[in-house]
Amino acid sequence: IDDLKAISQLCKEEGIWFHVDGCIGALMSIAPENKHLVDGIEDADSLALDPHKWLHVPFEAGCALIKDASLHRDAFAVHPEYLEEKPRGIAAAEYLQDYNLQTSRGFRALKVWLTLKEHGVAKFGRLIDQNIAQAHYLTEMVKNDSELELAAPTTVNIVCFSYKPAELADDALEALNIEIMIRLQESGTAAVSDTTVKGRHCLRAALCNHRTRRSDLELLLREIKSVGSAILGKG
Ligand SMILES: Cc1ncc(COP(=O)(O)O)c(C=O)c1O
Known part of the structure; x- marks a missing residue:
């Protein structure tokens, strides 16, 4: 495993975005005996993790977490004429496509949420x-x-x-x-x-x-x- 604390420190010193590919390893942070192996993960600006791996969620449920919500939104938000926000009505709610490349998407989060509800993180x-x-x-x-x-x-x-x-x-x-x-x-x-x-x-x-x-x-x-x-x- 990469030394996340050292990489985080280097990123801070050099002003570099700190992304952690934790597709397999990020979930170790919920494992009492091994979470120390990923110390420093909490400093990540963004983190990829796969609930379909060590969370046993049915394929597929990839997940990206970004610490700063406004930086996240600013990176993806586009509002052409047919997707203009309105002060009231349906188009007044937050647009989920402002946070990724997809506009239409399935409700994958449901199976992750249900898995956690049913079994608990511990x-x-x-x-x-x-x-x-x-x-x-x-x-x-x-x-x-x-x-x-x-x-x-x-x-x-x-x-x-x-x-x-x-x-x-x-x-x-x-x-x-x-x-x-x-x-x-x-x-x-x-x-x-x-x-x-x-x-x-x-x-x-x-x-x-x-x-x-x-x-x-x-x-x-x-x-x-x-x-x-x-x-x-x-x-
Ligand atoms: C470290 C790492 N990153 C990324 C991936 C890509 O995984 P997926 O396409 O299932 O999200 C994997 C898959 O094993 C992985 O181990």
Whole structure:
């Protein structure tokens, strides 16, 4: 995670707008055990966050928050003849399109509001902490397994690692891990993706499901090793 306090300070010194892309991470600010990871987010001039991610709102509900409402309005407001404000009547109310590019838009906020009303903020905070604790649990299992290699330290809910049962050339290791990933996806066992960290390919497990249990993570590693050894002709 970027050092938000340092970036905020730099933006203040240089007079730069401070935007935080918190599509995944912003909601950590409601998670009691991990909110310190996003200290400084409160200084943002604008913030993007995705309720369809860690708030489990049905797709899709992207959200942008801007601290200064008049700067926000001034950036978007346009009033051609057919959208002129009037002192009374329907056109006297505030125009929502003054705050974005869309004129007609669905009532996406309803599902976000209902989700929060039904479950409360505290429950989502606990679930975020749970996913992060699970990511650390998965990380420890990876570290303690000689056939697996951690690709980066785990800070939040994402664990990057590879199946590496023996010394293999980078290309062969990448091909092996991609094949494992695809077989896990095709069998419906796990929806692991992949990425490149410091120039090296690895698998990427992002834990954001409130139904995930530690036993699922144990199964994930068992399956990775079993599929991997089958591909290598050892299984
Ligand atoms: C950091 C970050 N920014 C932006 C996005 C874009 O997300 P969406 O199009 O779902 O709002 C993502 C999606 O994963 C993300 O992780």
